[in-house]
Ligand SMILES: Nc1ncnc2c1ncn2[C@@H]1O[C@H](COP(=O)(O)OP(=O)(O)O)[C@@H](O)[C@H]1O
């Protein structure tokens with residue numbers, strides 16, 4: 103007979119952790135996408151002038167996220183910033199996501215053929231109108247799959263914030279494992295929750311892509 | 319009137335246009351023929367200010383295209399241009415492709431822009447494709463849409479850069495017919511083309527381009543039927 107000491111309260115605890123995971127992901131992707139769009143457009147428009155920006159972002163893309171969390175957390179105490187661990191988590195994840203998103207956006211913008219932009223400018227559209235009505239919509243369709251991958255990978259990377267003391271899904275699960283000593287069951291449930299959250303994101307994305315494909 | 323006066327244009331160290339003089343009078347159809355790489359496309363892009371020039375001047379209705387204070391966005395409204403690549407906006411339907419510039423550039427309302435777009439799409443024979451996305455169109459249809467899109471701005475001039483070169487042979491005719499129609503309606507046009515017979519039929523004058531210069535220019539009866547210079551004759555023989 104299957105028996106477990108996992109209680110409904112434990113499950114609730116895990117779901118609360120999952121909620122934190124979702125909030126972190128959303129906040130990081132908001133920061134990352136806004137900054138990534140601005141940086142990506144700048145990178146595409148001025149490749150040489152923005153080289154230093156690209157070097158800086160390379161650092162954030164290359165250094166393991168865990169090190170970034172710990173370093174930023176120490177830095178925070180050093181300069182006396184009064185930020186909560188959650189804020190630190192959002193900012194570090196957001197910058198990390200921005201570094202990747204910049205490349206995704208840049209790639210999308212560069213995929214818009216020059217001849218298409220010439221055609222829109224020839225019709226009398228200004229630089230900004232061309233950007234708004236032609237470049238961004240076309241680039242979005244190109245960049246979207248990469249962006250969706252980024253969301254899924256950031257969602258999993260949020261697990262690392264446990265190292266700066268935030269209780270998200272994985273940390274919540276570990277706490278329960280320590281108490282009831284049923285790692286297999288608890289981690290399976292945690293995995294399932296991650297899977298379901300990713301599935302929803304992937305499905306929403308696929309639906310959007312299908313709608314665009316009907317245009318093409 | 320388009321007045322091109324001693325224009326020089328380089329890309330870096332490569333001088334592509336080496337002192338071109340050419341005028342296109344109101345109502346005139348001028349064709350440019352010439353080998354690939356002779357600077358034909360570049361010249362068209364200099365005319366609407368998409369490419370800067372190094373020396374000389376280009377005036378359109380007396381407006382100096384490359385002067386500092388020139389409002390190029392405004393000037394381009396009166397110069398329609400159709401490229402070799404069809405350049406349909408892929409995320410917009412045929413109707414939206416044609417309506418976009420009238421709405422955003424001319425600031426027209428939806429109804430008014432739509433009326434103009436419908437008229438121009440009928441003009442090029444695409445009235446049955448309004449809600450279709452460009453990827454569902456043939457090359458010839460996409461190119462005719464590009465023509466309608468340019469015409470929707472009510473330009474005073476139309477420039478065509480090898481509008482049929484990227485098309486399958488059986489689709490060339492429909493696009494040439496559209497251009498011919500414009501010529502009959504009195505549109506002022508500058509056509510870069512490899513369709514020699516077509517150039518002879520529709521043009522008032524034909525210019526043969528060679529090495530960044532107008533090598534020979536005159537009525538089609540001269541330049542195409544009885545070229546005065548050996549290089550012109552040689553080129554014509556090579557494309558026949
Ligand atoms: N953006 C550019 N940068 C550098 N060289 C160019 C550019 N565009 C055209 N060229 C060069 O200028 C020359 C003329 O090109 P083009 O005007 O396209 O000729 P055509 O239209 O007569 O075939 C070619 O040698 C081409 O390689």
Ligand SMILES: [Mg+2]
Nearest residue numbers: 358359360480
């Ligand atoms: Mg060309």
